[in-house]
Amino acid sequence: MANKKITSRDVDFAKWYTDVVNAAHLSSYSNVKGCIILEPNGYAIWEKMQSTLDKMFKESGHKNVAMPMLIPENLMKKEGELIAGFAPEVAWVTMGGSKTLEERMCIRPTSETLFSDYYSGIVKSYRDLPLKYNQWCSVMRWEKETRPFLRSREFWWQEGHTVHETQEEAEKETRDMLNTYKTFFEDYLAIPVVAGKKTEKEKFAGAEYSLTIEALMYNGVSLQSGTSHYFGQKFSKAYDIKFLNRENGYTYAYQTSWGVSSRMIGALIMVHSDDDGLVLPPKIAPVQVRIIPIGQDNEEIMSLANRYYDELKKANISVELDNNPNTTPGFKFAESEVLGVPVRIEIGKRDLENGMITLARRDTKEKLQISKDSDIALEVNKLMNEIQNNLFERAKSRRDNMTYEAKTLDEFAKIMNSTPGFIKADWCGNPECEAKIKEIRGTKSRCILENEKCLTGKCVACGKEAKHLVLWGIQY
């Protein structure tokens, strides 16, 4: 029985998405146009993402810093492509107190300029390199159309910015960080992703090239989920980051940047969740287990509930005991489902007469009876592993089933107009062909599949010789 507050995702996907966000209290619109509030349940997921990624970053030698949130216009302008890309969508501070500023400043839309300016002052010798810094912050882009987590004027993210002695090392960093993101998505978020290179048209303003991971949502729409950019010497030349090299000469440094954002929460919703609300993979769920005693005046039930609570807590499993006297068990079940708690433990009188309790898994809604004397932490961990794997496999087989190949533009259009998803098709490298494909429901190139061979060797749009196999999709 589906949650009554939630529209079915097969009836109206956009409405379903909003309903899940609201029912799970993840975020709400503020009275600041285009800006959202991360409510406690949404922020808790973000914190879990942060702590997991932060550990991965630190283990690979990255350090956190904090840069200013404002960028003076002149500093922003030093690298021409970046300002051209971002100027239409930044917020400008023009007054401090009651005085008009001599030079206006924008709220950072991204911080390449600030990091580069800082690096130009501290990078003197090859001995200072590499510098591998990251910051967690919010950034602002003056979007017109907004949607919780997917696109809002302010969003939360991390941005890594690194400086290297050689091109080789910087390119390795660019790929390593994309792999870190891929691992995080697949092993923690249980979301399969395709990794590849953006086309010239879709790359980050100012990058030599951009790498991306792309995920497919339940409705067949694709989501750019994380990007890693190789800058070569573009910024180091614009911001004068040069160092004494090993041959006693000067070299402009090689740079990268990479980021993932609170948009990942949107991906979690659109890949795993259902008509009963949020579904969270155990590894990223702020609350992994809820214990629900059915009959709170029963001493045996409450003592078991407390024992399980203590044992799970001791095993570092995040657990809550829902003994609210004002709500029914049915309400409690539905609430734990809306919130996406992976495992529910139900302790009821009838089960106990047979020495049993019930574990309910959120992903499949299956119920499992186990002895009340089980090693509860062991059983829960076993079940959470199964859930984590099931969510990934379920998402992967859906993604695979929705990944098509198109050899002609007709085939391409037929697929996209009926059952959208990922389409693999050959491309000649010409942006005009990208534009032509965009006419089909706004389909864009997601990424170049660097390690895959072309299907026919002919561009799907123009028929000329193909350079790459490309993944295409409709994007958020």
Next chain:
Amino acid sequence: MANKKITSRDVDFAKWYTDVVNAAHLSSYSNVKGCIILEPNGYAIWEKMQSTLDKMFKESGHKNVAMPMLIPENLMKKEGELIAGFAPEVAWVTMGGSKTLEERMCIRPTSETLFSDYYSGIVKSYRDLPLKYNQWCSVMRWEKETRPFLRSREFWWQEGHTVHETQEEAEKETRDMLNTYKTFFEDYLAIPVVAGKKTEKEKFAGAEYSLTIEALMYNGVSLQSGTSHYFGQKFSKAYDIKFLNRENGYTYAYQTSWGVSSRMIGALIMVHSDDDGLVLPPKIAPVQVRIIPIGQDNEEIMSLANRYYDELKKANISVELDNNPNTTPGFKFAESEVLGVPVRIEIGKRDLENGMITLARRDTKEKLQISKDSDIALEVNKLMNEIQNNLFERAKSRRDNMTYEAKTLDEFAKIMNSTPGFIKADWCGNPECEAKIKEIRGTKSRCILENEKCLTGKCVACGKEAKHLVLWGIQY
């Protein structure tokens, strides 16, 4: 032998402070006027402060959220005292992209307005209360004079904002959070603080009253270190936060807010550090131990160094092994001192011949020989406890020695003009007397000592009947 890059703190305290900030690479000025960069060493301290406080907040039932960074002018203006207090020092966003905004927005200087606006939408019944939310973010105040950590246009902080059913509960929260801050300062930062109430003149704009903790720096200047505000119904009336009460009528909610900031890093420097650089209490030091092998080609030395590293790591002690082949042991010692690492382990050939190694403590510079076969984690933990206690006791006895009593204005001026510190003196409650005292080197009331009796019963400034014993000081 003091660090050559650092001016003596007894010669030029302000220069010493800047030298320590630079030598320990805590922060640097950016090319964004009045804004600083938190460099990795500074940010690591901030992260340690954050994680410690965050745990304390969560244990007392608080949840994290994220509010927008912008506040539309009309929303800001709803509570009159707040806007009057902050208007002269906010940054205004007037353009989005190339368009002038219909309504300008300020970058949050503090977020009472945003939280209140949000609460007005979600607080419906007494059953919804209390709401105890907190956010970690940066805020912006358009200061003219800036100094790293102590005062800069942008700074990092947490701001707790809570809503309660009754005055009693809200006032308790206000005091509880002040106590949380006091515990954090004394038990973790090893900084003794005086807790009390701000005078009307010094309270937060919009508060019924403000509580504060005040710390005394090495040079006798006082630092407002954390504040907790009771708002009563001021904001709930301005923002219409009312709820169905237990008698089926409507009540305006009672609110609080409380915050501490990256200024705490400035306090750490000015209370504990010395002419050799930073001194950090072990409980807040990002790196607690550095192992320095003297002679890196010696197999016994290196195998011991690695063993200690593993054992300390296993005991959850944060440890680094400095085996940089390009620097001398002397350089390594000095560097671990500049960075404020509480304990240094020196492993040298001569000591080893006697079966010994050396532990050097940063606070007193004493060296201690122990058997190379000691339980290293046990010894280090014992020493770190001693250091933590010693730092607190040292700061406390200095603070106590610099806390004076003044019964007349002459006495008051004599003390402040020779050896500034805290002065306790009676006050009648009249702001004119506060103004008169301010003429003495800019001395301000730090807080009303609510639980202490007056000295003479007469105001130190006007001689009329005293209402309070007040703590006075020169402030940062």
